[in-house]
Amino acid sequence: MRRTSPIFDFRHEGNVLRASIAATLTVAAVGIILGLASGSFSIMFEGIYAIVDAGMSLLSLVVVNLITAYAQSTDLPPRLRERFTMGFWHLEPIVLAMNGLLLMGVAVYALFNAVSSLLEGGRDLQFGLAILYAAITLMICVTVATIETRANRHLGSEFIRLDVRSWIMSGCIAAALLFAFAIGLTVQGTQYQWLSPYIDPAALALICLVVIPLPISSVRRALSDILLVTPVDLKQRVDEIAARFVTEQGFLTYRAYVAKVGRSHNIEVYFILKPGGPPRAMAEWDALRDEIGEAIGGDGPHQWLTIVFTEDPEWA
Structure with a gap:
């Protein structure tokens, strides 16, 4: 009987987060490369957004390993256990709050850039490369979000729950970009071609307006834990x-x-x-x-x- 590799064993929280980090870095690399090649700031935004998300996922993985090692009394250096005699549970809401606030901050910054670009007359871009990126990213987002959702039915991890939400957000961004870029490609050579430079910053502005409030609930719950609000x-x-x-x-x-x-x-x-x-x-x-x-x-x-x-x- 063929055994499943431990790397792809999604019964463990750490393995799910590792797979998510790898997929996020892939999306970030593709986004930055094709964003530069196509001239699309919205694609660049999603690449930078993915890098921030990957960094926070990596930090989440470290915290998960510390919490698990302390709870199971395994693989934890004695000096670290002596310094943190009350455990590492308090790190979880801190990381969750940082994650949500950073993602919101990146989106707010991108919104200001999108509005500035609209006021300056927009920007031209290569819609073919932009459509290719959006299609690839959408497929990756749907695949990872589905895998994580199924895995978290048994794990019940707040880290994975937030990560799934992040992948859903990224998927929605990719779908919106795919739709917007398809419209931009369609109007080429028509009387509506003057709209082309505005499509990329307009799509980015709308996406940011949707993305900014999404982490608020996770940040609020994390702050409640940090402040020791009684359930x-x-x-x-x-x-x-x-x-x-x-x-x-x-x-x-x-x-x-x-x-x-x-x-x-x-x-x-x-x-x-x-x-x-x-x-x-x-x-x-x-x-x-x-x-x-x-x-x-x-x-x-x-x-x-x-x-x-x-x-x-x-x-x-």
């Missing part, structure tokens, strides 16, 4: 479970602290006991912690759960 649904679940154990065990009350940082859930629950209660063996407290942890659920490598019992509210 309402997770906090509600922890509150319900903690309140139930307070009633069952006869505790005074509890205090719960919940945050989502990237793919990790940080949960701290402090149960405040009645002063002077009957003593319990440590094994009983540990068994109770296990029971509470099982009730909260999500006992995986990406959950940081702390359960404390104390009579002093100051410790909570």
Whole structure:
């Protein structure tokens, strides 16, 4: 039976991102070469956009490897583990926010250039080469977005989800350029040929107006994680479970602290006991912690759960 090469094994997040980086660099190289050859700034924009995206995908891959190595306690240098005793989950929302903001910044810059070109009378370009680029890029974008979407059904990675969105954006850009360049080629030698110089900057301006707001939702979610905004649904679940154990065990009350940082859930629950209660063996407290942890659920490598019992509210 023929075995699949590990490089093309898309059951792992890192392999999916590596394939995406390779495809992105291909699109960038083709875009820059054909953009220069055809004189199209919109093609150059997509090439530069792809380079920025590839750089952020590479950074995402590094973060994914660090998170996985820490969570699985493998392949992580002892010195690095000593310096980051709380893990690397906090890097994920930082990278996601940087990714979205950089892509938006590139699009805003390109929009200003497109408007400036329109005001200056546009630019001439070779529509044949431009159409060739748009067709090649569209096929690559559709292929990669489809593969990543199928892989992420099982992986559930926010990095891959953002990367899929980026490929969809690139595909939409390529489709719009293909349509615009086809119109430009059609009007050659007709009474509408005067429109030709405006087609490239007009297409770029419209594309930028569509692209700029697309990463906003990802940036907003990443900022929520960076600022440790408490997820309402997770906090509600922890509150319900903690309140139930307070009633069952006869505790005074509890205090719960919940945050989502990237793919990790940080949960701290402090149960405040009645002063002077009957003593319990440590094994009983540990068994109770296990029971509470099982009730909260999500006992995986990406959950940081702390359960404390104390009579002093100051410790909570």
